[in-house]
Amino acid sequence: MNQQTSTLSYRQGGPIVHFDRVGVTYGSGTQALRDVSFKLDSGGFYFLTGPSGAGKSTLLKLMYLALRPTQGSAKMFGVNVGETNRYNLPLLRRKIGVVFQDFRLLPHLTVAQNVAMPFRVRGVPAIDYAEDVDDLLRWVGLGARIDALPETLSGGEQQRVAIARAVVGKPSLLIADEPTGNVDPEMGARIIRLFIELHKLGATVLIATHDLDLVHRSGAPVLRLEAGQLTQAPGLKTASTGRR
Amino acid sequence: MMAALGRSWRLLLSALSGSGEAALLPADSRQVRPLTIVVSIMCALGCLAAFGAAAGFRAADTWTRDLKSAMTIVVQSPRDDASLTRAAQIVSGIEGVTRADAMSRDRAKDLLKNYGIDMDATLDALPAPRLIEVGVATGQNGVAERLDSALKRAGYVSFVNDHSRFTGEILRTSTVVRVLALSTLSALIIAAIASIAFAARAALETRREAVEILHLVGAQDEFVAREVQKRFLRLGLGAGAIGALGAGLIIAAGLAIFSFGATDLTRGAPLLKWIDIWILLIAPLITGGASAWAAHVAARATLRDLI
Numbered sequence: 001m002n003q004q005t006s007t008l009s010y011r012q013g014g015p016i017v018h019f020d021r022v023g024v025t026y027g028s029g030t031q032a033l034r035d036v037s038f039k040l041d042s043g044g045f046y047f048l049t050g051p052s053g054a055g056k057s058t059l060l061k062l063m064y065l066a067l068r069p070t071q072g073s074a075k076m077f078g079v080n081v082g083e084t085n086r087y088n089l090p091l092l093r094r095k096i097g098v099v100f101q102d103f104r105l106l107p108h109l110t111v112a113q114n115v116a117m118p119f120r121v122r123g124v125p126a127i128d129y130a131e132d133v134d135d136l137l138r139w140v141g142l143g144a145r146i147d148a149l150p151e152t153l154s155g156g157e158q159q160r161v162a163i164a165r166a167v168v169g170k171p172s173l174l175i176a177d178e179p180t181g182n183v184d185p186e187m188g189a190r191i192i193r194l195f196i197e198l199h200k201l202g203a204t205v206l207i208a209t210h211d212l213d214l215v216h217r218s219g220a221p222v223l224r225l226e227a228g229q230l231t232q233a234p235g236l237k238t239a240s241t242g243r244r
Numbered sequence: 245m246m247a248a249l250g251r252s253w254r255l256l257l258s259a260l261s262g263s264g265e266a267a268l269l270p271a272d273s274r275q276v277r278p279l280t281i282v283v284s285i286m287c288a289l290g291c292l293a294a295f296g297a298a299a300g301f302r303a304a305d306t307w308t309r310d311l312k313s314a315m316t317i318v319v320q321s322p323r324d325d326a327s328l329t330r331a332a333q334i335v336s337g338i339e340g341v342t343r344a345d346a347m348s349r350d351r352a353k354d355l356l357k358n359y360g361i362d363m364d365a366t367l368d369a370l371p372a373p374r375l376i377e378v379g380v381a382t383g384q385n386g387v388a389e390r391l392d393s394a395l396k397r398a399g400y401v402s403f404v405n406d407h408s409r410f411t412g413e414i415l416r417t418s419t420v421v422r423v424l425a426l427s428t429l430s431a432l433i434i435a436a437i438a439s440i441a442f443a444a445r446a447a448l449e450t451r452r453e454a455v456e457i458l459h460l461v462g463a464q465d466e467f468v469a470r471e472v473q474k475r476f477l478r479l480g481l482g483a484g485a486i487g488a489l490g491a492g493l494i495i496a497a498g499l500a501i502f503s504f505g506a507t508d509l510t511r512g513a514p515l516l517k518w519i520d521i522w523i524l525l526i527a528p529l530i531t532g533g534a535s536a537w538a539a540h541v542a543a544r545a546t547l548r549d550l551i
Contacts, residue, residue, distance in 0.1 A: 090463060093462045
């Protein structure tokens, strides 16, 4: 299984992510991933599960281009990440929205400024995005906290800011690491609905979660990692057959 | 070239006015204050070195010009006033001579008084030579030889001092002064650039997580480097202005003290002029530009090691 290519398509479309026998060995010699091969088709909706220490964070880092593979070929949007130069990496990253488990908000920026960051780094004038940012923040229930600093927000509120920042640029691939881990069930459901809406608009969504109920309810394909290797997870069909 | 100038101008405007948006990589106040002090002091020292260079250049030029435009004829015989006046008339007719003044015995004594010696009695008793001060037109060659031969033909025993002995000394001394001043200025600029580069690297290390986040949301290295550059441009402009102000005050105080106790001899031709104020006006711009450049280069180098 591990050396085969799993086509984990929820919908049909070309592969947006294509990992072929990807491995990551850190400088310390620790092998975090081994022979990971899979495809995520454009427009799909996926879950990534696995126990702690299984290599989920490393796999996510590869996909949001914070890390390059030490073995194998990792293609994002058809581009081999291992061979991409520093100039092109940001252009790929702009197609990816990431919700980090630890939020990674800039503490000196307000909620609105944090959310607007993807536009600012692209040189978009404030007048062109201010309304989108305000609308999105109202939608995630933070309309009254637009000018607040992250340190004054609860964990759940910070997570919603992180989600708003990840989706504001309408990414082609949305990666979320435990996006519902710090919010109440109602907000969790709203967040998942937001991801589904983005998915309907054509975004590929990958959610890393320990919430197996959520995974089973959704019926979406699952990537399961164990000890750095991709294994067949419950509900996930095996190599190259895909699943709807 | 024009595009680069345009970019620099936009960067300067943006740094001065701000974009109205919060800085993505804010300055660390613990770093800014000491760095501002260091850069201000370097800028002040740089201004003083530049003033020193300007004064050195001007003094050297003035001394050299004065020496080249004047000669002194020592008339050994005859020594009475009438023959000296005749000699001066002969000299004034020579090509390239703009003036020839027979120096009175009293004035010759005054010259020696400047050395603190009252030689009235001694001079009167001695067969002291008589002097003719000669003005020479700029660019004239061979004047000394023409003077010498004309006076010899008229029967005078004289010696023409064209100051060439001093000109060489002055040129050597002024060259040393210029080199020292420019070396000091260069060393200060290099030290300031090195300080800024070090600080820019430290700033990026301090804000490493913020830089990573910027990268992950799609920022190019150039964007991040420009954020750092803007910050250090502002710091450089501010520190440069403080340093220039400090240097201006030191120079003003020095000139005031100097002119208060100046004698006719020391007052002479001023080594600093109002036009030299350009040094103070341009210093903040140079400091800001050097800071921005150093920060940009250091940031680009540092970013290569990050994700």
